[in-house]
Amino acid sequence: MENLIGLLVAVPLLGAAILLTGGRRLDRIGHWLGTILAAVSFGIGAVLFFDMLGKSGEDRAMYSHLFSWVPVGGFQADIGFQLDQLSMTFVLLISGVGTLIHIYSIGYMEHDERRRRFFGYLNLFVAAMLLLVIADNYFLLYVGWEGVGLASYLLIGFWQNKPSAATAAKKAFLVNRVGDVGLSIAIMLMFTTFGTFSFQPVLAHAGDASEGKLTAIGLMLLLAACGKSAQVPLQSWLGDAMEGPTPVSALIHAATMVTAGVYLITRSGAIFNGAPDAQVAVVTVGAVTLLFGAIVGCAKDDIKKALAGSTMSQIGYMIMAAGLGPIGYVFAIMHLVTHGFFKAGLFLGAGSVMHGMNDEVDMRKYGGLRTYMPVTFITFGLGYLAIIGFPGLSGFFSKDKIIEAAFAKGGTEGWILGGAALLGAAITAFYMTRVMLMTFFGEKRWEADAEGHEPHPHESPKSMTIPMIVLAFGSVFAGGLFSLNSSFLKWLEPVTGHEEGHSPLSATTVTAGTMVVLVIGVALAWLMYGRRAVPAVAPRGSLLTRAARRDLLQDDFNHVVLVRGGEHLTRSLVYLDHSLVDGAVNGTAAGVGGLSGRMRKLQNGYVRSYAVSMLGGTAVLIAATLLMRAV
């Protein structure tokens, strides 16, 4: 069984290699090949999963050591895999949702002449993400981490003839680099602290290291997670990443990429448990981001960007839960899985709407689409109910647990975090209802574009609707299934550990509170966008709305602080270089030149001058000798 682990990565990687090097001969079958290989990877994952189920909790982890990659003295980097319950959860999510998105893309990218290449990149993305989650050491994890960054760059900039897409891809790549630096520093710190970077020894000995070192490692891991998971302050790439084709957005937001940060923090739980300061930083980042993303999501008229704000916010929930320590790890991952279902479903639904509306993304030009696209409407609607936490659906179970855990943190911190989580739930209900109402309800607001093509909304082909239906099932039932007998908790507990929190509020109170804010959010959205007609042109809006439309000024902040600051820094460095460094060099040269010009005059070519110097020198020597004698 252990030998199968490597195949999880090898199969989609092989697909990427074939598709990207095969050339035009593969154009006709490329998309099928890519989809089948992704499905094979999922099949292997399922086989391993059932094998794992047959064992008892503690013995479920499987290890597979392939070969020693960099054996240099005390530095030992191996290609080895570790498949435990945490990795298994991710493997199933990545390959499962990934496969569905592959199927969806067959229809969505049908008219794109570079479809084969697109599937090659998708396979590469899945392979890199799988490598990230099944690596048994941080070094190999880093390889997958970078692979994910590369694949996201290629896919966000897939329509590279659009300058906006090319810029967005570069932006995503650069912002991710900042996080990657954090990860590489964390790995170096681990090596100096523990002498290794394999999960098992590092996590087993995390308790032996000093708290200062653990805090440093934890903060660097958090920086890495911020980059990949689009958390404040490295969140700015996520909105622009919507320039990529919609299946890519679904893949980035649901299965791969943004979940990597949550995985990293949960996997490194032992380190964070020993570094309370780092944990405070994690929950702060999570809480700030969950509100930040939610506020941005409220103001966007672009359906994909509204969903992107929502992803940022939901990942904020997960990061916050992971920062809570053993009371939150399991729920972070549980929310991650349920989120994977409904967010993928929502994005695929958005893609289906765009497909029927001539690629229009402005929700103010939608309206009343429920009669034209019934399947999309129902699947999107179920995803919507799941994300706002409608009782009985997936999001209800997972988000509720996170809010409970936040209150259970205890003290003032618990109240602040719990309050932020509740507020986030209210805003989530608001903006998702807004998306729903503006897209599927109300009067139709679309009109002919500049060339006179009026959109003819229509339901998408089967290849697109079937994945949406499957994901809708996940959105509805996953949460309940995981909560039945606390099955998900029991499944993950041997890996992440779990402690029951002691919440000042009872579980029923929290649930009731969540329901109240949910109703308030939905009602507010209905008052603003359901009862009144939505204007086809966005109103000016309040100051906050306008700021949120500009992503709460994140780019302006980056521009003023980082770009301008960087420019000033480089300019002053150039000035210093010219004045100080060059000045010293040129000054020395000029000084030596001037001095030698004067010295040259001594060499006048007259023999008698030389004779004088010889005579003078001799006289001085004799005088000195006599003086020394006298003394």
Add this chain to the structure above:
Amino acid sequence: MNPVNYLYLAALLFTIGAAGVLIRRNAIIVFMCVELMLNACNLAFVTFSRMHGNLDGQIIAFFTMVVAAAEVVVGLAIIVTMFRSRHSASVDDANLMKL
């Protein structure tokens, strides 16, 4: 007669010779001044030999004469060659090596 007077004479002759080397331009005169300095040294050697009562100074004086004779041959040859090529015996005119 007090031998120290010979030393004074030697110093005087050496100074005259040195001054001649430093201020005269004619190569022949300069050359003669060099000879004067050499002979001033010889006089000092002989005087010291007499004062200390050993022969070392006298022997060195002979060496100096031999070397001076050889030097005169070479030096005069150079001066004559220089005069032939440049029609001048001034030491200041010989400045080909100057930058």
